[in-house]
Amino acid sequence: MxxxxxxxxxxxxxxxxxxxxxxxxxxxxxxxxxxxxxxxxxxxxxxxxxxxxxxxxxxxxxxxxxxxxxxxxxxxxxxxxxxxPAAKAEAAPTAAAAPAAAGEEPLLSPAARKLAEEAGLNPASIAGTGKGGRVTKEDVVAAAAAKPAAAAAAPVQAAAPVAPIQATGDRTEKRVPMTRLRAKVAERLVEAQSSMAMLTTFNEVNMKPVMELRSRYKDLFEKTHNGVRLGFMSFFVKAATEALKRYPAVNASIDGNDIVYHGYQDIGVAVSSDRGLVVPVLRNAEFMSLAEVEGTISDFGKKAKAGKLTIEDMTGGTFTISNGGVFGSLLSTPIVNPPQTAILGMHKIQERPMAVNGQVEILPMMYLALSYDHRLIDGKEAVSFLVAIKDLLEDPARMLLDI
Structure with missing residues (x-):
């Protein structure tokens, strides 16, 4: 049939x-x-x-x-x-644990193939332990770890002198098709820059109060919330939701000649994956606790690495937060994700001398960047929104007292 x-x-x-x-x-x-x-x-x-x-x-x-x-x-x-034949089925487990035969194309997942290319490994030389002989990411990692050991042992076995390598002058190039995700991201970024009146405003925030609060309660927080760790992103998400309530235009979107004001805060959080940058969405973030935010972001990160994010996870969003600081970025200008009208960029926490009450203190400072669509958001509104986030982070009690 x-x-x-x-x-x-x-x-x-x-x-x-x-x-x-x-x-x-x-x-x-x-x-x-x-x-x-x-x-x-x-x-x-x-x-x-x-x-x-x-x-x-x-x-x-x-x-x-x-x-x-x-x-x-x-x-x-x-x-x-x-x-x-039954014999073929019985032989399958043995074949699965061996490298692919000469001329035979090994079975690799897209993530495993990309990892093998980055490590400079021949897929045919990797033993696959997955179902049906499929090469998994773990197989590639194990093969990459064994490669330096094999290379180190080679000089001991070589008795004859090694002839010097003659430079051929060849410069290799590799051409691969752009993935649909990368192509779509490129298309949307160009679209955003060509269709928006995009500006970026900057400010800086003293992270010492949040860092002290996190240091004081992180162990109790993790114990109370079943292993969920307290990070910085949850503070930024909560500060953003409070600021969005005060400045609804930053949470709005443009649809043709109409302005759509959203009565909810669906916060997109940029997450790096093997396939590129993805932005899963925290639904109704204004009602989520710090633990729920951290737990959901952690789940998104795991699903992104495993390639298990669904379309529903990444559809929608009224505002986006991007954290380039995890990669060491000190300052950047993030690009708005249309049809949203603003995006908040977090950066590296850097200790700097600051003037406090006439005295110089060394404080952990972070630059904040807000890129916004000037067609809808005025400069005064954008700056006031960013200052509101700064004030909430420098005095976290404001988020509890709603002031």
């Missing part, structure tokens, strides 16, 4: 997708719920699994081809796998 395999149903915000990787070849046996193909969209990688046991009879959409929502991509012959 022939079973049609179709692309997943894409939401309205996603027009189409691209076939990223086929994990099975025509004629190979597949098991129910086994991953057979990855489809990359502008936001996430969607995994398509086999609905039944059988054999992949025909691939209709090859790697790199564009697919629409619910479009036919392959055909599976149900039950055909039952005719395969």
């Amino acid at each position: 022939s079973i049609e395999i179709k692309a997943p149903t894409f939401p309205e915000s996603v027009a189409d997708g691209t076939v990223a990787t086929w994990h099975k070849k025509p004629g190979e046996a597949v098991s129910r719920d086994e991953l057979i193909v990855d489809i990359e969209t502008d936001k996430v990688v969607l995994e398509v699994v086999a609905p039944v046991d059988g054999v992949l009879a025909k691939v209709i959409k090859g790697e790199g081809e564009t697919v629409l929502s619910e479009e036919l991509i392959a055909i599976i012959e149900e039950g055909a796998a039952a005719a395969a």
Whole structure:
């Protein structure tokens, strides 16, 4: 019996997708719920699994081809796998633990393939321990760790003198297609800069009060909230939600000739992943506690690394916070994520001499940057919004007292 395999149903915000990787070849046996193909969209990688046991009879959409929502991509012959010799099934576990044979293309997930390329490893030389011999990220990490040891042992074994390497003058280049996520990010950034009257205003905040509060209660906080760690991002999210209540234009968006004022604060938090920068959204952040914010952001980070963020996780958002400080950035001008009208940029905490009541003190300071769409937000409103965040962070009790 022939079973049609179709692309997943894409939401309205996603027009189409691209076939990223086929994990099975025509004629190979597949098991129910086994991953057979990855489809990359502008936001996430969607995994398509086999609905039944059988054999992949025909691939209709090859790697790199564009697919629409619910479009036919392959055909599976149900039950055909039952005719395969039992000996082949028994040999599979042994083969899975060995490197791919010469000329055979190993099975790699997109994340594992990218990691192998960065480490300069030949995928065919990596032993796959995943299902069906698939090479996992852990296999690549183990192979990369073993590579220096092998290289160090080589000089001991070499008895003959090594001939000097002759420079050939060749300069290698590598051309790879841009991922859909990277292409979409590039498109939106250019769109934002060409369609907005974008400005950036700066201020600086004394992080000492927040750092002292965090240092005093972080152990009790983690114990009370079942291992959730207290970071700085939750303070910025709470300060942003309070400031957005006072300045609703910063939380608004432009739709054609209309201004849409949102009666809720859905805060997007920029997270770095192997596939690029993604922005999952904290829904109704104004009602979330510090522990809920930290726990949700931690879950987003884990899902981003595993490539498990869903389209629902990243859809929407009324305001965005980007933290370039984790990478050492001291100052930057973030780009607004349309149709939002503002984005807050956090940066590295740097100790600097500051004048306090006529005395010079060394304080942990952070530059804050607010990029905004001047078509909707006036300079006075943008500066006042950023000052409100500064005041709330320098005196965290204000967030509790709502003053």
